[in-house]
Amino acid sequence: MAITTPPFRPLPASFEFQKPNPSIKSRHRKTLAFFRNPASQSLLAKDDLLSLISDQERGIKTQSDSSKRSKIIQAIDALAVIGKDAITTDASSLSATWRMLWTTEKEQLFIIKNAHLFGTQTGDVLQVIDVERGTLNNVITFPPSGVFFVRSTIEVAPPQRVNFKFTSAVLRGKDWEFPLPPFGQGWFESMYLDDDIRVVKDIRGDYLVVDRAPYSWTE
Numbered sequence: 001m002a003i004t005t006p007p008f009r010p011l012p013a014s015f016e017f018q019k020p021n022p023s024i025k026s027r028h029r030k031t032l033a034f035f036r037n038p039a040s041q042s043l044l045a046k047d048d049l050l051s052l053i054s055d056q057e058r059g060i061k062t063q064s065d066s067s068k069r070s071k072i073i074q075a076i077d078a079l080a081v082i083g084k085d086a087i088t089t090d091a092s093s094l095s096a097t098w099r100m101l102w103t104t105e106k107e108q109l110f111i112i113k114n115a116h117l118f119g120t121q122t123g124d125v126l127q128v129i130d131v132e133r134g135t136l137n138n139v140i141t142f143p144p145s146g147v148f149f150v151r152s153t154i155e156v157a158p159p160q161r162v163n164f165k166f167t168s169a170v171l172r173g174k175d176w177e178f179p180l181p182p183f184g185q186g187w188f189e190s191m192y193l194d195d196d197i198r199v200v201k202d203i204r205g206d207y208l209v210v211d212r213a214p215y216s217w218t219e
Contacts, residue, residue, distance in 0.1 A: 058101065
């Protein structure tokens with residue numbers, strides 16, 4: 001069977017090849033530069049994490065959603081890679097009142113979820129760190145005047161680890177206070193820290209995401 005090819009048709013005399021648009025090349029270069037910039041990578045990874053945890057009620061919903069938990073931990077791991085060479089134990093950056101956004105810690109989530117059984121609701125959950133004084137307070141508030149907090153001493157172990165030892169605990173109401181004995185020690189590592197958030201993994205493998213509270217908590 002013979003094979004035929006269509007006849008060649010020359011381009012019209014008026015035809016002109018289009019020159020590449022320099023503005024498109026420029027935008028392409030800027031886009032590549034954005035994604036290669038460490039600060040941009042950090043911003044994208046942080047936004048991804050904050051978006052994933054935004055509807056998780058500080059971790060309560062995540063307890064029954066293994067797929068969402070995996071995605072959140074992947075986002076945490078991405079930030080940990082970005083922050084792997086950073087020193088996160090300096091007093092200037094670590095000392096603050098940190099407010100919980102999300103966690104896998106079962107004890108805290110149990111209190112948050114079941115506070116209504118005791119006629120109250122859980123307010124902010126905080127980590128109050130003072131590196132210079134060597135102190136850490138883990139705080140759960142019950143507005144308007146209730147609070148449960150655990151005092152600890154800390155010792156930083158740069159670049160990212162903080163060792164802690166519980167020294168006492170207090171359950172306090174408006175006009176009463178009930179002391180509790182200390183109970184344990186351990187460590188946590190701030191794998192990522194910036195001006196807004198801190199991402200933590202502890203000795204038990206639990207994760208914690210906190211932001212800088214707009215106030216300073218004191219006893």
